[in-house]
Amino acid sequence: MTRVLLASRNAGKLREMRRILAEHGVAGVEIVGLDEVPPFPEAPETGATFEENALAKARDAVRASGLPAIADDSGLAIDALNGMPGVLSARWSGRHGDDRANLDLVLGQMGDVPDERRGATFVCAVALVRPDGRELTVRGEWPGRIVREPRGENGFGYDPIFVPEGEERTSAELPSAEKDEMSHRGRALRALLPHLRELAD
Structure with missing residues (x-):
């Protein structure tokens, strides 16, 4: 069994990654989270792109753990705001992770x-870095539009104001399984599957 470190403390991301591997029959890979390895200092996200941030997190995780590592960076790019908040999505209001303040500021x-x-468009870049120094990034995009009032209780971040293309429901009104199937992160993680199968062999 090949252990692969998902450089995240987000239990939802861990569940999603494990679920996608199981759904696609990827055996021989065990996904572990940051809480399952000895703690190490995590560098701040200072990259200009989602890919740069994901790679930096994955490189840190490989160096500290010796395991192949996956890391992601994602956010919302709004046409009328010239692609912002982009890589600043989590701290758009000035406080990292204050979902409500970020959402209110965008509205x-x-x-x-x-x-x-x-x-x-919701954008997600996922990086896979191996202990031998090989690196790759994949990207998933989920186009849609911003509504004027938050709706729905599922999800987090900007989900309550984002309506995916071809939908009337916001991302926060979609059941988890449906969201996994369509979302930017789900698309990026599925693009990573062939490389994870390779690790398992």
Whole structure:
């Protein structure tokens, strides 16, 4: 069994990764989280792109653990805000991880933007770094639009104001399994599967 470190303390991300591996019949890989390895200092996310941030997190995790490591960075790119909040999504309001403040700030900034110009895309970059120094990144995108009022209780971050293309429900109104199937992270993780199968062999 090959142990692979998912450089995250987010229990939801761990469950999602394990679920996707099981659904696609990837055997021989055990995904462990940061809470299952000795603690190490994690560098701040200072990259200009999602890929740079994901690679930096995965490199730190490999150096500290000696295990192949996966890390992701994701966020929301809004057309009317020139692609922002982008890599700053988690700290858009100035406080890291304050979902409500971030969401309220985006809604305020978009108050005058007409419905036809409210396009947005959730983006996720996932990096896989191996102990031998081989690295790769994959990217998943989930296009949609921003609504004027938050709706739904599922998910986190900007999910309550994001309606995926072809949908009337927000991301926060979708059941978890449906969201996994469509989401930017689900798409990126599925693109990683052939490389994880290779690790298992």
